[in-house]
Amino acid sequence: MACSIRDVAKMAGVSVGTVSRVINGFDNIAPERIDAVREAIRVLGYRKNSAAQLLAGRRGGSRLRTGNIGLWMAEMGNEWSSNSIYINYLSGIEEVCARRGCHVLLEHTSAADGIPRCVHDGKVDGLIVKAVNDIPPVLGELARQLPVIGLSMLERDIPIAQVSTDDHRAGEQVCRYLWERGHRRIAFVSMRCHHRMFLARLQGYEEFLRARDAFDPELVQSALPGPNPNLPEKEFPDMSGPLEALLRLPEPPTAVIAANDWMAAGFYEAMEQRKLRVPEDLSVVGFDHLANLFLRPRLTSYETPMRGMGAAAAEWIIDMIEHGDSATGPTFRMVNGEIVVHESVSDGVAG
Template identity: 30%
Template sequence: MTSRSTPVLATVAELAGVSAPTVSKVINGRDDVAEATRMRVQAALDQVGYRSPSQRRIRSTGPAMVDLVIGVHDGAYSMEVLRGILDYAVTVDVDVVVSSHTPNKLSRVDHEEWAQRMKESGRTGIIFVTSQVSSDQVRAFSQRGIAVVVIDPLNPPPPGGYASVGATNWAGGKAATEHLLSLGHERVAFLGGPVAAECSIARLHGYLAALMSRGIASRADYVFDGGFNRETGVAATRAVLDLAEPPTAIFAASDTIALGVLEVARERGLRVPDDLSLVGFDSTPLAEQTLPRLTSVAQPLQEMGRAALRGVLRLARGEQLDSAHTELATELVVRDSTARLISTRS
């Protein structure tokens, strides 16, 4: 530190209850300082508004940096969201750092330390994709001036300090189910994602609303939850097809779940859509690559990624968003996996 910084050093040392050399070590990034002490010194530095020369260089001369955390691993979904984020990042000179955290791993991370590392490295904000985000995590980032945006959260995000981006999941679920009902299917099963995932809950409620509007009673044995993965599709499809009265159509809450449905249909000798109609959700490139091509509810995944990055940058600039939650429209894309019911299988 220069002589002009010496008064700052002394003030911070007094506030943190440490020696001036300890403050200097923290400022210069030395690793021979206990974590609790380093955080206490950093809090005092924040209090006096001090930024190290390296922090000033990062923020004044380099591009903004945003972390992207992907929780649930649905490769096709995540890739489309990532593509939208990266396309927009190029136009606004933002670097995106991608990390992968399973729900269990994310719950074990020391969010205070994580947020502090992000602050020290000059991060502008963080985007969570299909992750569980706690109030403690949001608070840790927000207190350090790091903007938080969540795409399709797996739990109701805590109030304040963040923004969220999603699609019209309820309307998409209703449209998918109404399409199957319009083809004469009344025995329609729903295979969902994680039981607490907001997006999956909304799709389920859309499914139930469509049944109710036609006067069709919902059946508990036709509703399953699990994960947005092929394994859920396999397990749930085997279960519903083993029922005394199996469904003639399935609404899968993601295209990846639908892959599992197609797998079981093949192993059981069922033809899709002649014997079993199927609708997915997301309309990722997978929907065009399956055989038959998958009827699916299209989410604007790339635009959701762009909206999330725009939101992070606006929050980081201290701007007020029009709404804490952005919801983009879904659209049913009819392909080859649905057909009119010819006869009811017994």
């Protein structure tokens, strides 16, 4: 039975991303991890699919002119098709493609390895990729054969063009906003703080407070992740654990930053169960600006420009196709958002 890159990662005791980097020849990896991956590959008899063979017809300047752009939602099965995050990315891509005379071919896969069918069958001239957690290991190889753009990745080890937003900057901006409103005890709550997006937001928050000698690690609290982090959440996460931990502190926070709006909604629920009020008892800020259809008071949130990122990726990849270009290394274009102020923040009392 053929094994997958996940099997290799499990045997080697490393992440799928590390296996991908070993396979693609990156050298910024600990030698013992390289040895473990190579041994797992040998034992399992792993053979990666060769995008170069499947796409050999594209060499020598030959490019299919299908008029189609592929949108590969890796690790994002059909369950994501009605999710607002997915819809916002897609809206930006479709708007540009319609204006520039292209069509979008959507492909959802539940895993991040393998080659998307739209590429395998030669139905697209370029590929935009959005992944939930793991970076598809074939991206570097695909990018040598046709234009590929990673959407909201910001991975400097992957040699492809990427459109993203600066989540580190966003975390700093949100913290600055609360600081300027007079808050000094500012907490950060999340699930899966190892996720690159949430981690970048946390790092921006932490650096802002450290620069003012105001960072307290006890103000950073995490909830347990859901059973399947690759599926869109159907219910608000249980944020009662982080709330209780913050309330037990000798000096509780006056404001809380949630790593995204969905977690902020869970924090609202936890506060309501404790008969605490937003913003009278705690100010709350989120990220993405996607939750105000169902939150009262409306949530102040950093509006992540998903539609704008989708549009920027579509413009860029069509330009690459028309000019016969492909990225030869990691190249980034940043599309930044802004804080949208609503009613979930009250003024603090600066000490």
